[in-house]
Amino acid sequence: MRAVLCKEFGPPEKLVVEELPSPAIGKGEARIEVHAASVNFPDLLIIQNKYQFKPPLPFSPGGEVAGVVREVGPGVTAVKPGDRVLATTMWGGFAEEVVVGEDHVAPIPDGMDFVTASAFLMAYGTSHHALVDRAQLKPGETLCVLGAAGGVGLAAVEIGKVLGARVIACASADEKLEVCKEHGADAVVNYAREDLKERIKELTGGKGADVVYDPVGGPFSEAALRSTAWEGRFLVVGFAGGEIPRIPLNLVLLKGCQVVGVFWGSFIAREPERNRQSLAELTRWFEEKKIRPHVSETFPLERAKDALNAMAERRVKGKVVLVTGRS
Numbered sequence: 001m002r003a004v005l006c007k008e009f010g011p012p013e014k015l016v017v018e019e020l021p022s023p024a025i026g027k028g029e030a031r032i033e034v035h036a037a038s039v040n041f042p043d044l045l046i047i048q049n050k051y052q053f054k055p056p057l058p059f060s061p062g063g064e065v066a067g068v069v070r071e072v073g074p075g076v077t078a079v080k081p082g083d084r085v086l087a088t089t090m091w092g093g094f095a096e097e098v099v100v101g102e103d104h105v106a107p108i109p110d111g112m113d114f115v116t117a118s119a120f121l122m123a124y125g126t127s128h129h130a131l132v133d134r135a136q137l138k139p140g141e142t143l144c145v146l147g148a149a150g151g152v153g154l155a156a157v158e159i160g161k162v163l164g165a166r167v168i169a170c171a172s173a174d175e176k177l178e179v180c181k182e183h184g185a186d187a188v189v190n191y192a193r194e195d196l197k198e199r200i201k202e203l204t205g206g207k208g209a210d211v212v213y214d215p216v217g218g219p220f221s222e223a224a225l226r227s228t229a230w231e232g233r234f235l236v237v238g239f240a241g242g243e244i245p246r247i248p249l250n251l252v253l254l255k256g257c258q259v260v261g262v263f264w265g266s267f268i269a270r271e272p273e274r275n276r277q278s279l280a281e282l283t284r285w286f287e288e289k290k291i292r293p294h295v296s297e298t299f300p301l302e303r304a305k306d307a308l309n310a311m312a313e314r315r316v317k318g319k320v321v322l323v324t325g326r327s
Contacts, residue, residue: 062093139164
């Protein structure tokens with residue numbers, strides 16, 4: 001099988017594509033023929049040795065795939081050969097085959113193609129966990145989404161609308177904000193040229209946002225926290241901006257607000273049944289056409305470095321996906 005390999009830590013240019021033996025399969029595992037693999041920000045971190053999980057070299061990046069089950073190990077009951085599935089892999093997904101535990105595999109909803117399926121689970125799972133479990137977003141509340149044109153950001157915009165919130169999408173370019181409006185945003189803020197705090201204050205009549213969803217970090221986090229309403233919830237989702245901000249805790253005191261961590265990967269490991277319930281709800285919303293993943297571009301495996309550089313350079317709207325050419 002072909003696989004994208006990280007043999008030494010560094011930028012995407014150091015990745016290579018090589019032929020490897022098929023991975024061994026064990027008890028409770030399924031072998032998936034990969035048709036599509038979504039590119040996510042952790043993939044960029046993991047090849048630079050900057051992620052919290054550090055696989056031994058060499059390894060293939062890629063934490064999210066869609067494909068067909070070709071073989072199952074002893075004890076597997078959730079899937080069978082021939083099933084169309086999506087799966088989370090942590091790493092190893094940028095390859096023509098991957099082996100994963102059956103707890104990390106789910107059926108692809110009817111009417112969903114492989115490319116869309118590969119871009120579904122991580123972005124929507126993260127945002128559903130953030131807004132439903134951690135923020136307990138209520139109908140009529142205002143949700144402010146930073147990095148709103150990215151994968152998890154667009155998912156948060158859509159889920160916020162499904163939950164009945166008024167959604168303010170914030171991004172760094174007008175063309176990105178147009179995509180946010182297409183996915184349901186009620187108002188937009190270009191924080192590259194507008195004052196984020198003042199604009200949110202204006203859009204909320206001085207009240208502030210009930211929930212702030214922040215997958216970006218960096219210099220906009222404090223401004224967004226200052227824009228949080230009394231008893232608001234500030235969701236720490238990630239640091240795609242590259243900088244972990246230092247938050248003045250007096251703001252939390254003065255606003256009576258909460259700073260809430262969101263770690264979907266740990267959630268699915270610790271609470272698999274609740275995660276299955278979340279996935280079932282997301283699948284239903286997809287089938288009801290309430291949510292629709294946005295894939296802006298696809299790349300073959302051989303161009304994995306181009307896909308990752310697009311992510312690094314903030315050129316991605318929604319998700320980009322690697323395709324293996326299998327059918």
